[in-house]
Amino acid sequence: MRLDEAATVILAAVQERAVHRKEDILYSFLAPRIDEIGEFLSLLYGKPLLKPEHIMSALHRSVGMFPEEFELVDNEALVPALASESPNESEESMTIPEALDVVQALGDMESPPDIRAVFKRMGRNDALVLWNRAMGEKPLIPRTRIIRTFGHRLENYSAERIRSACAVEELATVLRRAQRGNLPEKFSIEPGYCFKGPSYRQWQYWTKPFDDTYYEILTGNRYIAHITQGRPYVFDWSCSRVRSITPKIDMSVDCVVEIDQNGEVMTWLHTTDDPDLWQQPHKERSVSPQRVKDSDHMRLLAQNLEKGERLRLIDGSRPFFHSQHVGGFVMPRRVFELPLLITGARLQKNEEWVELRIEALDGFDPSPVGIANVKKESLPTLPAFTHIPRVWTDISPPLIGQFHALRVEHGKLHGAYLVRMDTSLGFSDALQLSEILEREHGPE
Numbered sequence: 326m327r328l329d330e331a332a333t334v335i336l337a338a339v340q341e342r343a344v345h346r347k348e349d350i351l352y353s354f355l356a357p358r359i360d361e362i363g364e365f366l367s368l369l370y371g372k373p374l375l376k377p378e379h380i381m382s383a384l385h386r387s388v389g390m391f392p393e394e395f396e397l398v399d400n401e402a403l404v405p406a407l408a409s410e411s412p413n414e415s416e417e418s419m420t421i422p423e424a425l426d427v428v429q430a431l432g433d434m435e436s437p438p439d440i441r442a443v444f445k446r447m448g449r450n451d452a453l454v455l456w457n458r459a460m461g462e463k464p465l466i467p468r469t470r471i472i473r474t475f476g477h478r479l480e481n482y483s484a485e486r487i488r489s490a491c492a493v494e495e496l497a498t499v500l501r502r503a504q505r506g507n508l509p510e511k512f513s514i515e516p517g518y519c520f521k522g523p524s525y526r527q528w529q530y531w532t533k534p535f536d537d538t539y540y541e542i543l544t545g546n547r548y549i550a551h552i553t554q555g556r557p558y559v560f561d562w563s564c565s566r567v568r569s570i571t572p573k574i575d576m577s578v579d580c581v582v583e584i585d586q587n588g589e590v591m592t593w594l595h596t597t598d599d600p601d602l603w604q605q606p607h608k609e610r611s612v613s614p615q616r617v618k619d620s621d622h623m624r625l626l627a628q629n630l631e632k633g634e635r636l637r638l639i640d641g642s643r644p645f646f647h648s649q650h651v652g653g654f655v656m657p658r659r660v661f662e663l664p665l666l667i668t669g670a671r672l673q674k675n676e677e678w679v680e681l682r683i684e685a686l687d688g689f690d691p692s693p694v695g696i697a698n699v700k701k702e703s704l705p706t707l708p709a710f711t712h713i714p715r716v717w718t719d720i721s722p723p724l725i726g727q728f729h730a731l732r733v734e735h736g737k738l739h740g741a742y743l744v745r746m747d748t749s750l751g752f753s754d755a756l757q758l759s760e761i762l763e764r765e766h767g768p769e
Contacts, residue, residue: 326420327418327421328418328423328447328454329447334354336454339466348470348478356478359501362497364422366471366496368458370458374425374429377460386437386440404453404457405453407452410452412448415451419446424455427446469488472487472491482503482508487500490502494518495519498518513601514595515595516551517551517553517558520564521563523645525651527656528654528655529731530740531742533617534638534653535653537641538638538641539614539638539639542637543635544585544634547584547591548562548570548584548585549561549583550584552572552578559571570587579597580597582594590612591611604645605644610645614641624742631658633658638655663728663756664725664747664756665755665756667681668682668684668721670717671718672701676701679710682717683728683741684755685757685758685761694736694758697741697743724746725748725750726745727744727745729742729744730742
């Protein structure tokens with residue numbers, strides 16, 4: 326698809342006030358070109374290709390212009406200012422992929438093109454659309470408008486049905502299937518059809534999220550690889566094509582797998598013999614299933630994470646995707662070992678757990694930073710813990726305990742866990758409140 330024809334349609338739809346006319350303009354152009362709709366959408370949506378500093382560097386490099394000479398009030402003025410440098414019309418004709426590559430090359434610090442040559446390769450209207458996309462500005466046409474354009478004109482699929490399909494598959498794939506009338510009622514994994522990876526919400530507790538919890542320790546990103554007709558296609562979690570990674574797998578058999586950044590297979594999702602493998606329990610589809618034994622085991626896994634590692638927690642009895650496009654939970658490396666004062670205790674109603682009041686030092690004065698729940702049977706044999714009532718009782722002198730925490734927010738510990746009592750430390754060895762505040766976001 327050519328840049329100039331797509332840009333003309335986009336600007337015509339933007340300038341049209343009547344909603345039904347906007348949609349008519351878009352649909353009449355896209356329906357006959359449904360095979361190329363991915364290129365059209367790539368001109369509207371995606372991650373920024375350039376930063377303002379790339380443009381400033383290119384201007385200085387090509388025309389000797391300093392940033393203050395390029396009359397910009399703020400970043401919002403950058404797109405129209407750049408577009409104004411192009412002629413009203415250009416004799417050259419670029420496809421959309423070529424145009425995106427041309428502007429992205431300006432960010433290449435080793436051999437960038439002359440920005441003046443880039444300006445000349447597109448007309449002013451084309452440039453306005455292209456620079457808007459390249460700089461990551463608000464899309465000229467919202468995704469919801471594209472979805473409604475098709476949903477209002479297709480008999481078999483409503484806008485809501487198309488929108489729900491987009492939670493799993495990328496927009497271009499959904500629209501192609503909808504236009505051809507073969508958008509499936511239920512999601513299925515097939516070689517060659519890109520889909521978005523499931524989301525993993527953050528888990529903020531020490532307990533297991535599922536009765537049958539499995540785990541994976543993640544380093545780097547994961548990808549989805551499709552093998553179809555002897556050719557590999559690798560996509561990231563957002564369904565963007567990745568060409569730098571080659572899956573380490575037999576290319577002669579059609580399949581879909583989850584791989585790591587080295588191309589190693591982590592999870593099988595589809596094979597010719599078992600096309601619904603992704604719906605099987607985790608231990609059936611995982612190359613190396615690892616089960617969380619109990620909460621203590623999970624805490625141990627979390628506290629031993631290295632820098633850059635994350636703990637993925639998976640329901641062993643559910644498929645790769647379950648409700649709301651969720652795949653499970655993830656626990657980042659945000660645990661600490663903190664020497665803190667134990668200044669009070671009380672027995673909970675069930676008499677099996679004890680709440681400990683924990684404090685840090687603010688100078689020389691104790692300052693509350695949270696509550697830790699500890700099993701009564703896990704407490705050490707000390708006089709302070711011999712008889713614990715159901716009301717708060719001060720512990721004097723305070724004891725020192727080593728604690729882990731899932732996170733720290735506003736100077737308060739969340740998910741505080743008593744690792745051990747530390748009788749080798751005294752009152753003055755407790756952590757200062759200022760040190761806790763410094764750890765608000767934790768080590769990455």
